[in-house]
Amino acid sequence: MTDHENETDEKLESRRDFLYLTTGTVAAVGGALALWPFINSMNPSADVLALSSTEVDLSPVEVGQSITVMWRGKPVFIRRRTEDEIKLASETPNDLPDPQKDSDRVVNPEWLVVVGVCTHLGCVPLGQGSTEPRGDWNGWFCPCHGSHYDISGRIRKGPAPDNLMVPEYKFLDESTIKIG
């Protein structure tokens, strides 16, 4: 009799354990899934995404000039490089912190298009204005924490880990590009 009772109890117990476990799991997974819409609501919304490309007319830019355009709320540096600058940029030293060839960073070597946001902590580097400091490599210089970029937007010195980002862009014609 007692043996039989114990057996039923054990059976009941393992059955109950199983029910607790499955109920708990379903509730936990369901709860986690229900959180997703809330988390995802904080990601860029459709209207923000819709504004994510910009067309730029390059015809007024002379050789050796830079312009800054706004793309996704960030400045984009567009520089029409001189022959000397192109030659300088085409050299690829071995000791680059983020090794990359200049040819991998441009569509047309005359035009350098980079996001003007320091890859360290997001400041806007100086060097666009004719009177601004351009750093030890004559490109751009970030005043926040002292990162120096060369004329290909590659990091040379300072805390920034990566080269200035090259946005996705294409030439629509000779003198118009579409960024994004």
Next chain:
Amino acid sequence: MSAHKNHSESSGGGLVKWIDSRLPVFTYLQKEYGEFPAPRNFNYWWNFGAILTFMLVLMIFTGIFLAMQYTPHVDMAFDSVERIMRDVNYGWLLRYLHANGGTFFFIAVYIHIFRGLYYGSYKNPRELLWMFGVVILLLMMATAFMGYVLPWGQMSFWGATVITNLFSAIPLVGDAIVTWLWGGFSVDNPTLNRFFSLHFLLPFVLLGVVVLHVIALHVTGSNNPLGIDPKGPQDTIPFHPYYTAKDAFGLALWITAFVAVVFFAPNFFGEPENYIKANPMQTPAEIVPEWYFLPYYAILRSIDFNLWFIDAKLGGVIAMFGSILVLFVVPWLDSSKVRSARFRPLYKWFFWILLLDCLLLGFVGGHPPNEHVFDGIDWLEFIDLGHVGTAWYFFHFLVLLPLLGKVEKTRPLPTSITESVLNGGDAPSGRLTKSVEGA
């Protein structure tokens, strides 16, 4: 309830009794704030719990009224703050109380933390109490950071940009996290909106954690300058009227200093750059956080080298967050059984060195890394001081604290609080040990 009449039940009129027998709030207040037995030897460093409570209430109160006038939109936020300053009745007072309230809140919390470090208030059995305190510090920092973004000045914008970009240092998912935090591709209107929402929410979360902090305190009881446990009723006095009076006196002095700043130097702790509207196309010459974040900023910037697979950027972020997270484990890092630094001749000195180290880091955080510390001395830049200060900070917690308990010869503890108080000194040997913290 009324069947168990005891001395902790509140006296009072019929209405009080009627309420109390249904919801014993009066009994609770009498027990926890009336006769609550507190060590009889608190000094004024024990005032800061009350001061912090006052500051939190003040911040929530002024904040609610400011929120009635503020507009969380990138095109209107800056102007709405100027409108508060110029057009809203007493708007200037609300804003200056709130802005300087942040400063005084942090002064008080740092004193409170260093009080705990000096007197070993984090040790058994108050570990959890201390850890809730660290959570409070983290919540305060998050709240202060988001609040500083709301006026949408240049420092607001660029501070937000730099701090949110810290998360991009996380491998693999960093950039996705930053985009998620921003709700876009840069700090912009969605970011401002969510920061306003969270800046409103977090103080109430903070209040909840403060309640846990206080409940935990009332379970273990307060530590005291001697760091020894009360041995009986002769070692304690009722919280009211003794410490309510002492807290009220200290609070009055504190409020005097606070309103003096609010009325006579309201922009002393502010940054002129933040009276320029945010401009995403132009970074200010130098981005400086509010003074209370400067030591962490110095630690962040002092990791300017790669370590194994960790690059400088991630290393800086780890060190910065680590400098606060290390506080969570202080109760277990400190191997000494003696709580109060009064009886720890070595630790006492290292405590003051740590305090100086934190001040040094704050000083470093306020200057560009490659600026010379002294004109004419080329070999000493702020980054060098940052290296030393950061190294010492972690050395103190990770090496000194575990080691000191093993090698330090502590002074003899008094047999009881009462004996020490009546001797007019701290230890049985009496006057030899006139306390440092009185200075």
